[in-house]
Every structure is written in C-alpha cells, then in structure tokens.
Amino acid sequence: MLDVIIIGSGGAGLSAALSAKDLTNKVLIISKTYPTHSQTVQAQGGINCVLDEENDSIENHINDTYNSSKYISNKNTIKTMCKNAKETIQWLDKLGVPFSKDEKGNIKQRYFGGTKNKRTCYSSDYTGLKIIHTLYDNCIKNDIKFLHEHILIDLIIEDNKYKGVKIYDLENGKIKNIYSKSLIIATGGYGNVYSKHTTNSISTTGDGLAIAYRNGIKLSNLEFIQFHPTALKGTNTLISESARAEGAYLVDKNEKRFVDELSTRDEVARAIKEKLLKDEDVYLDMRHINIDILKEKMPQEIRLIKDILNIDVSKDLIPITPAVHYTMGGILVDVSCETSIKNIYACGEVAQNNTHGANRLGGNSLLEIITFGKIAGKEAANKSKQIVENRAKEIEDDIQFIEELLTKEINKSIYEIKNELSTYMFKNTGLFRTKNDLIKMLDIIKTFEKEYKNSGIKNKDLNYNKNLLEYLEIGNIILLSKLTVISALKREESRGSHYRIDFKNSSEKYKKISTMQLINGEDKHNFEDAI
Template identity: 45%
Template structure:
C-alpha cells in the first residue's frame, strides 16, 4: 500500500487526501495550521461548471483561455472544464450545501470574465463551506492529520532525483521531525502574504511549499503573474467577493459615477480602479440597490465584513474599496499528471502551475481547479507510489535541518526582520503591483538582495524552544525573500504587458517574443531563469 504525504490542509490538500485514500493509500496530511484556517475559506464567489442548456463547455474553455492572455494550455483547460460538472456533483454528493434556485437546482451566478452565469455557490461562503465539508469527510475516512508542523525541506535522493518525504518543525515541541513517504503532494497555497497588509490573503500564505520545492530541485513557472482582486476593503484589504458585482453591484468613482465594466476580467477592472484612485482618490462598490433582503440572503458575509472592518452598512452606504494582491497564478511547474521535475513530488492548488490560469485567472476557476486537479493528483500520486515504493535509506536532510534550527538561534537580532518584512510588502505593492516598470523592479531587486545579505543579523529574539512563533515567522520571512527574488527576476525578464503583469514602459503584448512561460530554478544555489513554450 502506497504511503502519500500531503503538505497543506486547504481545499486542494483535502481533496487530494480523499482521492488518495479512495485509491487505497495510507495518507498523512501535515500542515502548519488547522485545516479550517486555510485560505480556501476566503474563496467566496463560487465554482464554475456548465450545468444548464444556456451555457456550453466550449464557452467555459474559451472564457478561461481568453482570460489567460495567451498563456493557458488549451488541453489542460479543456480537461478542467469538461470535468467541472462532475466536480460540482461530487461536492454536492459529499454534502456541500449549495444555494438553490426556485426550481431546486444548484444556483449559479456570473463572475467577471465569464460569458454566462456558471459559478455554483453557497451564499458567499462557498470556499468556507467546501473546506468544512471536505474536512468532515477526511475525518470520516480516517485520514491522519499532523497539525502544527511547519515545513522545512523536502527529503530528496540526489542520485535518483526522487523525493522521499519531508522535514518539519513541530511548532509545539520545537523538535525537527521527518515524515517519509512513497509520494509527496505539495498543497501549501500561494504567496500573497508577500504583500502584507496589501493582500486579501492570510498571514499564513508565505510560499513555504514553493521555496522548499525550489531548494529540492523543482522549477517554478510564471511567478510574475499575481492577480489583484478589484474589490478589497480600503482600510483592511479584506476581500469583498466578486459575487457582489455578479449580483449587480456597481463600481463608482469619487464623483459617484460608473466608470468601467464591472464584470470585465479582474486585471482590467483592477487597473481601472487603480487609475481612478490615482486620479481622484476614491472608488466605491455600491450594492444598495440590491435591497436588504437580497443582501442578507445572498451576500450576508459581505455585509458583515463591511460592518466589522469598515464601519459601514452596505445596505445603506457605499463600500470604499481598493485592489489588493489576491491570487498567485505562478507556482511549481507540473506535468499533466501533476508531478514536478522531482520524481514523486506532486503539486496541486495555488502552489502549483497547471498552466490553466496563465497571466490572469478567471473568477470561479480556483475552487474548480482544486477539486478537479485535487482528485486527479491524489490518484496519480497513489499510482506512482504503488509502482515506485521507496526503500528506507539514510539521508542527511533531517540532521541538516536540525542543525539549521539550532543555528538560527545564534543569529543576532541587530536588524528587526518584522520591519524589513513590512518594507518588502510596501515596495512590492508599489513596484510589483498593478503597474510596473524596469526601474522600479530593479530597485526592488536591489533591496531584496540586500535583505538576503542581512538575514543572519535578523534572527529571532525569542530563543525558547517550545511554541516559538517568532522562529517560525523568521523562517517564513526567509522563504519570502527567496521567492521575491524569483518573482522580480521574472517580472524584469518579461518586457511586455500581459494579464496581471502590466509594464508601463512596455504597455503592449508581444506574442512573438513573450508568448511563453517564465521558468525559474536554482543550480548550486544560483538563480536561473528562462522562457519555455
């Protein structure tokens, strides 16, 4: 029986766990936080699937391709869209409480960039309800969870380029542990927390899985493409779902005039809002005309979030908004079987690049992706593990990481890494955000490389062993620095504008030169970058 280790307990990890368990594998899910705290809980809008006669799978494929701005893989997109109805029916069968229309069928709404109403939803809590449903099913299936495990590194046999498992810091005890497995699935989510207070993501989205994958020899693809959600609360960056615009909400400028097509692709709407804010200082989301009954029934979370975090009631008042970093299109490069360039290392969800989102993700496709590819990835990991069982062998990774954690405690604290982290978030938002240019990108790269040099002088103040969150946050910061360099190098290399990557010094799209994916990896610790088809 294959043993499958899944790192990350969000939606992608839990779907993969159920799939691997169904395939007969022994499954362990390890994550640094509790499953119900994952970023999946913030996916509010819905899950795309063609369920009615007024829509077609070919339209779903075309919408996804168009949104990807020439970087979506048509074969993989077709696979996802064709599997979408089955994915929704599977979610329905395991108990996801979808909202219903008057005929009792699963309700659907139209999200930005879509040609039809195809996002199946559960009020505006779709991701949260999916996450809880999946977790319940995993507990029923007897899947083992190891929470409070912070990923340090993957264990790789360098001769065979084969993953053997991973090492973790057990946060509660302070001990470094290893978990061996026949196959490893990375499901650690994205890297939106790089943007700090300018992101809709939780502070947990630090890209740990991607950084560990790179150190293990995997390649990353399209790291420069980071989607900014058009409607986050102005003061907190808390997400206000696209479902509010899908239901008929308006975007108003400082003169209370509509200024853009609300359901255009997210990159277009976000830049339009950014332009208005630069020119006139404010943009608002208006859902007052939808009425209190509709808002309470269909958009209850949006009302509560606006009341709690902005101090306004959207039933009667305009919601002040701004674009904020939301979704990482880039991730671990994987093949059609979801496996990376490291044998036995699979990736799924936001940390993976299945080449379906390209330069800009279509709203409603993230939950769909994690269900379709989670089921596929779990099955493929079991298949690989059954055919290629690992042998127990000595590997120095556990000793290396034990020594690393001990060594970090001897780092000085001459420089406060929390201040550097906030600085990184601000310069990323201003220079690696909605609009970019060569000068700004190179200035950020210089700052990153200076931080890399200073890292040994930014050690944790807390030298205790048990429950040392200061230590965890320092290691997370190191991962952020490692990934940020790859993001900026990719953005500098792509001298064009495409989807979420908009260069004011190169505003046109250039398919002849840049109709390809950026690939970044490391050789002997040196960053390498290239373009591939």
C-alpha cells in the first residue's frame, strides 16, 4: 500500500511530493494532464518574500496580506506563509529555479499591487513556468512515480475514513482503485466556471473540489473569484501585473489615467469594468517605459502582444479587459492542510486555508502553493507512519457508469451547455452582482443540470476518449457554478472580489468565511469564523 497519493502535478502537488519523499518512498502523483500544462505556468509575475529587511518586514507582508483579504483570513495561517517565505525561496533557489539576479548574485525583486515594498521575486515573466520545470526535474531526479492522464473519479471512504481513490485511465478507458494511507488533493481551482472569460488553462475545471464536495468534505469562500485587471481584449491572454509594476499606466479613450494601477486587483478590475460597461475602451500604456527594460523583464508578454494583436508596445496602446484569473474559494483546510475528513489533505488553489480571504494579494499565490504544498507533503507522510495498514473492503473496478454514459443519446451538446453557462455566469455572477441576477442564475443552472443529465457524447470509444473526460469536467463545472452562486447570494455585502450592487458596503455580520457542505443529500451553507 502507498503512504501518500497526490492528485495533481502543478506547483502545489510537486512541492508536496518532494516534501513527502523526504520521509517515505511510497509516494505517487496522479494527474489528468502533465505538469507543464498546469495552471502554475500561468503565474508570470513572481513570488512574494521579504528579502530586504532594512526597508521591509515580515510584519508588513502579514499586514498587507490580511488587509487585502478584507479581514476574513486567519493571521496565524498568514504568519506561517510569510515567516516561511525566505526558506521557500531559498529552497527553490537551491533546487535550481533561475531567478533573475543582480550583478552580486542577489535575487531581484519588483513591486506588485497592494504593497508599498519591492517584495516580489521573479524569473523574467516566466516565474511559474520556471518553477514548474525545476520542481518536475527534481521529482524525476528523486524517482517519484507519476501516473499521467489518469483522472480522479471518486474517493474511497468507509465509515468517514479515507481508504483510496477511484481513477479513470484515459489511455485505455479502464477504472482503477488505488489505495493509500493518506491523500493530498492538489487539483487546482475552478476558473473554468467562466470558461469563455478566464486566463486559466482548459484543465482548470475544479475536479478535486467537486469530488470532495460529493463526498461530504467542506468547501469554503466559493463566492470570491479574482478577476485579473489586464487580459488582452478578445483573447483572455494574461498581461501580468509585472507590467504595471514596471510603471505601465491604465488609461481611458482620452489617454487619461483613472485608477491607481497598483491598488488591489479587485479595485482595479472594477474600475476598468465600469468603463467598459459605458462602452469605453481601456488600455495598458507602456510607451513611456524603456524598451530594453521591457525586453529584459517582460519578454514573453511583449512577444504575445505582438503575435496576437500585432501591437508594438513601444508605440501603441494595448486594449485590455478583466478576466477570471484565480479562485480564492476551495476545500476548507487547517494550517496543517488537513480537510474535514481525516488523512485527506489539500493544498494550492484547490484549498481554502484562510490565507487569501476575499482578495488574494498579487505574488502570494506561488508562495502559498509552494509553502503549503511542502507542509501538506510533510504532514501526510508523517501521518501515514501512524496508520496501520488497513485496506478497504475490496471494491471491484467499476466501469458500469462509463458504459452507461456511452449508450446515452447526445441531445443537447455538452459544449453548448458549457459555453452558455460561462456566458450567463459572467453576466449574472461576475464583477457586479445583485440578488435578482443571482436568483435568476440559479434557475438557469437548474435547466443546465437537466440538459446535462439527458446529454451524451459522440465518441463511444473507451480508448483515449477526451470527449468523455470533458463530459466529466463539465459536470463538475455545473456543480461548482451552483455552489458559487449560492455562496454569492447568501453574502449580502460587498467584500473584496465579491461586489453586490444592492449591498455596496461591508458588514460586520459577514466578517466570516462562508462554507458549503453536502449533508444528507442537501447543499448546506453557513458562515463561520476563520480559524
């Protein structure tokens, strides 16, 4: 029997694997795709850490994070992240992450939104990609085993105790039951609830969240969706906050600045959206910045802007729009990354560990996934040593539901359902929300649930059926859309990324995290203290 199974091979999953491998050889990573396809790759701008302690402090980092969260995070969890930041950076540096460095060999840092200090370490504008490559190389070097293109179907739980996972092998269409003493869920966020309006990869479909929820595991803060202020208009291609960190302006059609570019992302995104709702285009202006600096610090984005829109950043304004970039909600975990079911851990964007609250501070996502990934790996490996091997009752590899699915008629296309859902979610549960729109959205989702249930897929093969994978993903997206809308409807205030036109102020009554849990077949919502 394995000691630790990790579902997901992004930054959190790979960090957890390396940490667990220090304590046990019985570690397996299971992933529906490959590490270089993970959402971590999209984190371009950098990773936060206080290195210049003469002009900055860990306490400042803690306070900036807490203030950005709009006071519904836990300072002890934030302290864990911020106090471990230097160790995290040193660990990554030692593993071989090619951070940008000055002539003395010191890691360079840049400004990011929501802070007055240069605190963000970076590797040009490829930070997440470089981290993933380095972690993956080290996992291979440490002989950590991978099962790529294997999809989590369900958890095996007996008497509220974790036993193993049910996995769908995409290559041959078979179901496998794999048992372990502990599990780490690191499957990423749920940005594709807004699939037509997100910078996320197509694989970011909230699978781990949805499967955890169906097994009674508590979720939290699903209403908090971070819209990144600057995606290329018409493409959802991310233009990193590093552009504004290097001095880029946000300007209107008259080329006038209208917002503090380095304010928190929720404030900047709403200011841009207000312009767009008035049919006024908004632009990123980098014309005044030395092109040699841009080529050194933002080569990827300059190339993308040129390739996609044929725009020369030294001469032209860049049309931009907000797009969903990060989901603050997730599986509720404690500071050790354990979920509401013992021996199941979660880390990375799939988890809600009371760090980001209502609004994530730019540069904190990479720090959180690496720091808490390492913690999850250590905790799960240590816990496995205390568990006597107690194999679950033998369960047959069940392929019946797959075979039943393949016999269903197509009816409405699942891709139509996905696209329509995204359009309605962006309209009714986007940057600006109202009670009427949210109630309307719940009715729309009920229709999609029925249509999905009655829909099949065209490809009837068992071998490498991506059509089948997408069917499963869309089912997860529909569920998480519903839970997101319920959470947004219940929070009758505006806080961070959640903005209610009908409740424009924050309320002490809602200075709490929200939770969703499936209890006896019913969706139960609650508000709790962030502990």
